[in-house]
Amino acid sequence: MTSMPTNVTGRRALLSQLWDENPIFRQVLGICSALAVTNLLLNTALMCAGLVWATTLSAVTVSLVRDYIPARVRMMVQVLLIAVYVIMVDIAMRAYFPDIHRVIGPYVGLIITNCIVMGRLEAFSSRNRPWPAFCDALGAGLGYSILLLAIALVRETMGFGTVLGVPLPMREAWWQPWTILVMPPGAFFVLAIAVWIARGRALAREARRAAKGGAR
Amino acid sequence: MKINTKSPLYVIAFAAVTSAVFTAGIVTLQVATAARVERNEKMREYRALAALFAPAWGLADPAALSDQQVIDLVDARVDASQTVTDDAEQPPLAFRLYRAYADQAHKALVGVAIPVRGTGFWDLIEGRLALSADLKEVTGLVFINQKETPGLGGRIMEPAFTDQFSKKVRGRQGREPLRADPPAAPGHPFLYVGRGSPTGPADPRYARSVDAITGATQTSLAVERFLNTDLRRFRRAMAAAHAAPAADRPGGGP
Amino acid sequence: MIAQAATPHGMTAGYLMLVLLSAAFTDNILLTRFLGMCSFLAVSRQIKAAAGLGLAVLFVTTVTAGINAALYHYALVPLNQAYGVPLGLQFIVFIVVIAGFVQLLEMVIERLSLGLYYALGIFLPLITVNCAILGASLFLVNLGFGVVDGTLFGFGAGLGWMLAIIAMAGIRQKLAGAKIPAGLEGPGLALVITGIMALAFLGFSGMIQLGR
Numbered sequence: 001m002t003s004m005p006t007n008v009t010g011r012r013a014l015l016s017q018l019w020d021e022n023p024i025f026r027q028v029l030g031i032c033s034a035l036a037v038t039n040l041l042l043n044t045a046l047m048c049a050g051l052v053w054a055t056t057l058s059a060v061t062v063s064l065v066r067d068y069i070p071a072r073v074r075m076m077v078q079v080l081l082i083a084v085y086v087i088m089v090d091i092a093m094r095a096y097f098p099d100i101h102r103v104i105g106p107y108v109g110l111i112i113t114n115c116i117v118m119g120r121l122e123a124f125s126s127r128n129r130p131w132p133a134f135c136d137a138l139g140a141g142l143g144y145s146i147l148l149l150a151i152a153l154v155r156e157t158m159g160f161g162t163v164l165g166v167p168l169p170m171r172e173a174w175w176q177p178w179t180i181l182v183m184p185p186g187a188f189f190v191l192a193i194a195v196w197i198a199r200g201r202a203l204a205r206e207a208r209r210a211a212k213g214g215a216r
Numbered sequence: 217m218k219i220n221t222k223s224p225l226y227v228i229a230f231a232a233v234t235s236a237v238f239t240a241g242i243v244t245l246q247v248a249t250a251a252r253v254e255r256n257e258k259m260r261e262y263r264a265l266a267a268l269f270a271p272a273w274g275l276a277d278p279a280a281l282s283d284q285q286v287i288d289l290v291d292a293r294v295d296a297s298q299t300v301t302d303d304a305e306q307p308p309l310a311f312r313l314y315r316a317y318a319d320q321a322h323k324a325l326v327g328v329a330i331p332v333r334g335t336g337f338w339d340l341i342e343g344r345l346a347l348s349a350d351l352k353e354v355t356g357l358v359f360i361n362q363k364e365t366p367g368l369g370g371r372i373m374e375p376a377f378t379d380q381f382s383k384k385v386r387g388r389q390g391r392e393p394l395r396a397d398p399p400a401a402p403g404h405p406f407l408y409v410g411r412g413s414p415t416g417p418a419d420p421r422y423a424r425s426v427d428a429i430t431g432a433t434q435t436s437l438a439v440e441r442f443l444n445t446d447l448r449r450f451r452r453a454m455a456a457a458h459a460a461p462a463a464d465r466p467g468g469g470p
Numbered sequence: 471m472i473a474q475a476a477t478p479h480g481m482t483a484g485y486l487m488l489v490l491l492s493a494a495f496t497d498n499i500l501l502t503r504f505l506g507m508c509s510f511l512a513v514s515r516q517i518k519a520a521a522g523l524g525l526a527v528l529f530v531t532t533v534t535a536g537i538n539a540a541l542y543h544y545a546l547v548p549l550n551q552a553y554g555v556p557l558g559l560q561f562i563v564f565i566v567v568i569a570g571f572v573q574l575l576e577m578v579i580e581r582l583s584l585g586l587y588y589a590l591g592i593f594l595p596l597i598t599v600n601c602a603i604l605g606a607s608l609f610l611v612n613l614g615f616g617v618v619d620g621t622l623f624g625f626g627a628g629l630g631w632m633l634a635i636i637a638m639a640g641i642r643q644k645l646a647g648a649k650i651p652a653g654l655e656g657p658g659l660a661l662v663i664t665g666i667m668a669l670a671f672l673g674f675s676g677m678i679q680l681g682r
Contacts, residue, residue, distance in 0.1 A: 001219055008607050024656065025658075028511050028512040028657045029508050029596075030508065031507035031511060032504060032505055032506070032507045032508065032601045035504050035507065036365070036504065037366075037558060039365075039366070039367040039368070040366060040367045043367070044540060058419055068230070069230070070222065070226060070227040070231075071222070072222075072227050072573065073227055073230065073231045073498075073570075073573065074573075075568055075569045075570075075576075075595055075598050076231060076235075076569040076570050076573065077230075077231070077234055078527055078569075079565050079566065079568075079569040079599065080234060080235065080238050080565075080566055080569075081238075083238075083561065083565055083566075084241065084242060084562075085240045087242055087558075087561065088241075088242070088245060090322055091242070091245050091249055091558075092245075092249070094249070094253055095249035095252040095253050095256070096252070097549060098260075099257045103366060104336065105363060106339075106363045106364070106365070106366060108368075109561070109601070109604065109605075109608070110601065112561070112565065112599070112604075113565070113599040113600070113601040113604050114599065115508040115509075115596050115599055117599070118595070118596060118598060118599040119592060119596060122592060122595050122596075123592060130669040143440050150477050154518065160367070167248070177430075179430050179431045180431075181366065181369055182368060182674075183431045184504045184668060185665050185668040185669045185672065186582075186665075187504075187665075188661045188662065188665030188668060189661070189662065189665045191661050192654070192658050192659075192661035192662045192665065193658075195654075195657055195658040195661060196651070196653040196654045196658045197653065198653075199652075199654075199655075199656070199657075199658060200651070200653025200654075201653075201665050203652050203653060205537070209496045235566065238562075239559070239562065242558075242559070242562065243556065243559070245554070246556045246558060247556075250556075334679030334681070335612060335613060335680075338612075339612050340612065433672075433675040433676055434675055434676050437675075437676040437679065438679070441679060470585075
């Protein structure tokens with residue numbers, strides 16, 4: 001289990017989660033939802049919002065009570081916390097925004113069991129103060145969102161020929177539906193390419209830094 | 217006060233208290249919004265019925281009506297009090313009959329709708345299937361609940377899929393309405409989803425076939441499966457009840 | 471060639487076989503429903519670690535499926551009928567049961583095999599939120615299974631997950647010597663391989679249909 005120093009500043013935590021320790025292509029977390037939700041840009045945006053909400057709130061809460069949670073039941077408590085925050089929103093949506101709920105409803109489970117949320121709680125929030133924990137969680141959520149929105153853009157345009165539900169201009173003339181991209185196996189390939197590009201750039205950056213001899 | 221977080225008593229107490237507090241919170245929230253959620257569900261069903269019977273009632277755009285207008289319309293013209301049950305197979309299956317009349321007098325029957333439901337790829341799919349008054353044709357299909365993959369199986373809610381069942385839309389395209397009477401050969405399905413186009417009038421798929429959703433194989437298969445099961449069991453339930461709605465109310469009589 | 475079985479059903483050997491086959495193969499929780507991906511991609515470099523995690527997931531899935539099925543049928547449903555306790559609680563109940571059980575498992579593994587404990591790293595507590603395990607419990611409720619067929623379904627799902635991760639580890643171990651672009655190395659390649667496996671499993675779509 002990774003153990004981070006307990007004096008990491010908020011800014012550093014946020015920035016590292018955004019790219020260097022990006023949850024998707026570095027830590028390999030949050031993949032299930034990345035596959036399921038990225039066939040439509042709108043759903044992806046809502047999912048990312050839901051994830052940022054769940055991660056930040058539970059990170060702050062766990063960090064606040066980290067000294068009081070008994071080690072033996074920490075996972076139960078953490079998972080309960082995450083579930084409560086997400087289900088709260090789910091219930092509110094179901095009552096007051098049924099149209100959005102119809103879109104995001106199937107994904108509620110994917111937010112609660114998203115490895116990113118639990119992963120950051122275990123690795124960071126349970127050992128750090130609330131403000132760094134919040135920044136770390138926000139960074140993880142944003143890092144996740146950036147990559148997912150990029151993937152969704154590709155999948156929706158090539159699979160459905162629309163962006164946010166709006167058809168591309170003059171698509172009858174030049175666009176052919178590439179349905180496999182809309183189905184989950186297609187998600188694997190687009191995600192693999194995204195990971196390839198992102199990781200390639202991150203590794204190149206690290207190599208440049210190491211060559212300069214600077215500390216990270 | 218230094219708390220010993222390792223003592224068994226503390227562990228149990230902590231776990232019990234947090235579980236109780238959180239569960240109570242969720243339950244409270246759920247109960248508080250229950251009325252609102254129920255109203256949303258009710259509106260979804262009412263709007264589905266309005267959309268299904270709009271052609272028969274001569275309504276051009278049921279979606280433009282306000283919630284209260286839809287409630288008044290459906291309450292006046294639809295009688296949902298009767299249920300027929302098929303218990304030839306276990307478990308017994310009950311169908312609530314939504315009988316739509318031309319007006320409040322409930323004399324001229326214009327159509328019947330039944331609930332259709334089954335397990336899709338992820339969770340239960342539920343809809344309403346509208347049949348003609350003589351139960352021989354499908355006049356429309358609307359889904360009111362599903363949790364299929366958005367963008368794939370979830371597209372069964374879209375008009376692109378459900379219009380294939382609409383008698384009015386098919387008529388505009390020069391196609392016959394889908395048949396809901398028992399197939400010529402016993403054991404054959406009532407309806408085919410994504411089984412190819414019929415080759416001619418003698419093909420068992422003729423006037424019984426719709427396209428599936430590309431990429432949503434499981435959902436399309438599930439829809440085919442439960443539509444056929446429900447149609448089959450519904451006909452048996454009607455026969456058992458000896459109550460063909462059109463038999464005792466020819467359209468237009470006093 | 472489509473096999474169909476509707477529940478409740480006599481607990482015939484044929485029916486149970488269908489449940490097992492559908493859970494493990496034609497409706498493989500990893501390659502058909504794409505649940506449980508994170509640990510699958512991260513821990514599948516070596517067969518030993520993969521087998522260890524696979525067995526852990528198999529164990530947790532089977533036992534929690536059984537417990538959750540029993541809780542659902544003998545506690546949640548009666549409570550719902552008697553006092554109107556909302557069935558939506560099943561989500562929280564299931565996941566808390568899983569979390570508690572994984573905590574237990576973590577203690578056991580730490581005691582029995584320290585090597586495995588460190589090899590699994592963060593992915594041991596992440597079994598808690600392995601969507602495949604929660605998914606198995608939720609599906610068995612959706613498909614209307616009882617306790618016996620529900621546990622068998624959980625076993626099948628876990629088995630399918632385990633077989634997939636071991637297959638993946640085997641492939642990746644073989645590829646360890648190949649020349650791969652630096653950026654694709656690791657999760658990138660794993661995703662490509664999984665994509666190809668998933669395409670293959672598309673062929674099983676709808677072969678066995680359970681539920682109403």
